[in-house]
Amino acid sequence: MNAEELKKIAAEKAVEWIEDGMTVGLGTGSTAYWAIRRIAERVKEGLSIRAAASSMRSEELAREWGIPFVSLDEIDRIDLTIDGADEVDERLHLIKGGGGALLREKVLAAASDRFIVIVDESKLVPTLGTFPLPVEIVPFAERLTLNRLRELGGDPVIRLAPDGQRYVTDNGNWIADCRFGKIEDPASLNVRLNQIPAVVENGLFVGMTSSVVAARKDGSIEVRSR
């Protein structure tokens, strides 16, 4: 199976866990896309849910496809969020934010009773760190912030949009993509990054995952839970 088919079957497996009456968090990215699509089909078939989104893109998809939408200001908890990831390690810690949505995604994950991660097997790694770690920073004092990220060993590069201008997140911030090498202690790095004043959030999701649904190349599905 090709990568797109694997993303789709992982997403569709996770969507089976959604039940009537749930408040559902919608992730962002090419894998979450398939989950949103399947959720929309189930809503058309009669599933009664409401959904909150982790990005403007996912909100647009949900609205376009007729998924009842709820603002995060109207809810206290999310029953279940389904989202993709850029890397998943053996302890189910993640790197996220390749699509720039890490801040809102982390807000949703933290508010969710169950946080389900959907990936194809290429995202499974023994140790995080091959994928550059996205760090969302305020658009101010870039030089000072990049210096602090360098002091932590991050080798930061400001992300650019296709037009060559700085990529701007849904929250009006910038992304510094950082190469730390192998991240042996993601919990500690997560804290140290977020202690830098101009860092809004980083793409390490430590201890947040409830289950990972991974699609293997042969089309089989592996579920790992904490």
Ligand SMILES: O=C[C@H](O)[C@H](O)[C@H](O)COP(=O)(O)O
């Ligand atoms: O900011 C984007 C998100 O964290 C995505 O969930 C992540 O980058 C994985 O995206 P994809 O499913 O497109 O590989």
